[in-house]
Amino acid sequence: MTQKIIIAGSGFAGLWASISAARAIALAGKEGEVEVTIISPVPTLAIRPRLYEAVLENMDPDLTALLAAVGVRHVAGWVESVDHGARTISVTATDGSHRTLDYDRFILAAGSRLFRPDIPGLAEHGFEADQLETAYALDAHLKALASRPDSDARNTVVVAGGGLTGLEAATEMPIRLRAALGQDAGFRVVIVDNAPEIGAQFGLDALAQITEALAETGVESRAGVRVTAMDADSVTLSSGEKIATNTVVWTAGMRASDLAVQLPGDHDALGRVIGDAYLRAPAANGVFVTGDTVKVPTDDLGNYNPMSCQHAMSLGRVAGHNAAAELVGLPLHPYSQPKYVTCLDLGEWGALYTEGWDRQVRFTRDEGKKIKQEINTVWIYPPAADRDAVFAVANPDFMIVP
Ligand SMILES: Cc1cc2nc3c(=O)[nH]c(=O)nc-3n(C[C@H](O)[C@H](O)[C@H](O)COP(=O)(O)OP(=O)(O)OC[C@H]3O[C@@H](n4cnc5c(N)ncnc54)[C@H](O)[C@@H]3O)c2cc1C
Numbered sequence: 314m315t316q317k318i319i320i321a322g323s324g325f326a327g328l329w330a331s332i333s334a335a336r337a338i339a340l341a342g343k344e345g346e347v348e349v350t351i352i353s354p355v356p357t358l359a360i361r362p363r364l365y366e367a368v369l370e371n372m373d374p375d376l377t378a379l380l381a382a383v384g385v386r387h388v389a390g391w392v393e394s395v396d397h398g399a400r401t402i403s404v405t406a407t408d409g410s411h412r413t414l415d416y417d418r419f420i421l422a423a424g425s426r427l428f429r430p431d432i433p434g435l436a437e438h439g440f441e442a443d444q445l446e447t448a449y450a451l452d453a454h455l456k457a458l459a460s461r462p463d464s465d466a467r468n469t470v471v472v473a474g475g476g477l478t479g480l481e482a483a484t485e486m487p488i489r490l491r492a493a494l495g496q497d498a499g500f501r502v503v504i505v506d507n508a509p510e511i512g513a514q515f516g517l518d519a520l521a522q523i524t525e526a527l528a529e530t531g532v533e534s535r536a537g538v539r540v541t542a543m544d545a546d547s548v549t550l551s552s553g554e555k556i557a558t559n560t561v562v563w564t565a566g567m568r569a570s571d572l573a574v575q576l577p578g579d580h581d582a583l584g585r586v587i588g589d590a591y592l593r594a595p596a597a598n599g600v601f602v603t604g605d606t607v608k609v610p611t612d613d614l615g616n617y618n619p620m621s622c623q624h625a626m627s628l629g630r631v632a633g634h635n636a637a638a639e640l641v642g643l644p645l646h647p648y649s650q651p652k653y654v655t656c657l658d659l660g661e662w663g664a665l666y667t668e669g670w671d672r673q674v675r676f677t678r679d680e681g682k683k684i685k686q687e688i689n690t691v692w693i694y695p696p697a698a699d700r701d702a703v704f705a706v707a708n709p710d711f712m713i714v715p
Contacts, residue, residue, distance in 0.1 A: 326604025353389070379697075440454060442478065469557060474565030484532055
């Protein structure tokens with residue numbers, strides 16, 4: 314009887330898990346004996362790392378040809394729940410029908426979402442750049458600002474959160490506002506974070522570059538404060554300052570998919586399952602966790618994977634390989650990813666490329682930007698639908714880092 318691997322999610326982790334599983338099945342000469350299926354709303358890869366950009370084009374490349382080339386089936390729907398004891402999942406298809414599917418191995422690759430805390434006005438008035446639909450909503454809002462009467466609130470954007478996403482969204486915003494409001498429009502962009510200095514968490518080296526980039530791109534900082542409330546025309550900070558704005562972009566905080574939270578076993582504060590070295594969910598037999606749904610050590614030095622595309626692509630390969638390996642009798646591959654880099658886009662200043670967990674600055678400005686553009690337009694995109702070429706880069710050891 315055909316065995317079944319089902320993967321929830323066609324993001325970076327789910328895509329690479331499916332290819333890596335198909336590769337392992339082919340390696341073992343068991344094609345036709347194990348079927349690989351991805352379930353997600355649409356057979357596309359949402360390029361979440363680019364959703365802060367000024368021009369939202371080609372942000373959801375189609376995976377249909379690629380999945381067909383490696384023999385992976387796609388089912389359009391949402392996984393609602395997992396019964397790991399019965400080895401079944403319940404699925405709502407995009408046509409609204411419900412069904413229960415059984416599996417031999419299930420890979421949870423349903424990713425994460427931005428977390429919105431219970432701040433008055435945030436649910437109704439906060440914008441975000443986290444998912445395709447919310448990024449398009451922010452874009453439409455920015456483009457429509459010009460049709461509003463000129464005012465301080467119209468001309469001011471406040472970005473809440475000074476992490477990677479907040480810094481990228483804030484430093485890109487002057488480009489977007491110039492396009493929306495006109496070259497000579499007077500506008501303000503303000504970034505707010507409760508850290509003592511915006512960018513402090515990236516270390517002193519990187520902080521100096523970030524401070525320079527914020528100054529050069531004209532982004533004002535409010536450090537050491539929190540957003541306490543907002544409405545359609547203003548945001549209030551914990552310092553008591555009230556800033557007139559029609560646009561608050563919320564970027565602070567992520568949570569793993571609810572499906573991760575539902576799984577038994579230990580979780581971290583972001584809702585991620587604490588996985589074992591092979592990316593199995595230790596308390597749910599037959600279930601693998603990958604991408605933004607898992608927390609595991611990346612090395613022997615006490616570092617853990619952040620929620621990142623860089624890690625999701627490697628975690629996906631390892632989870633896919635191991636799920637298939639258990640079924641076809643290949644050795645399992647432990648997850649390890651000692652090299653860590655970050656490439657932070659800082660708008661017209663350029664980009665900041667760092668290496669290591671202590672974020673040593675390697676490239677800045679134009680040199681950094683060239684790397685960022687390569688990452689954002691080539692490396693994280695799905696490869697061409699060529700089975701042999703794709704299998705060659707789908708082994709669990711393969712890592713995309715400069
Ligand atoms: C603005 C922004 C900038 C970023 N910048 C960077 C960066 O510079 N570098 C970096 O490394 N990372 C960056 N990230 C983080 C990165 O995008 C995520 O860590 C990465 O997308 C995680 O990949 P994933 O496959 O685990 O999940 P996702 O990419 O979130 O994919 C999840 C998939 O699961 C599907 N899904 C969700 N729920 C279900 C369900 N119930 N059933 C079926 N399918 C489901 C979704 O439709 C999607 O296909 C950024 C993120 C954002 C938002």
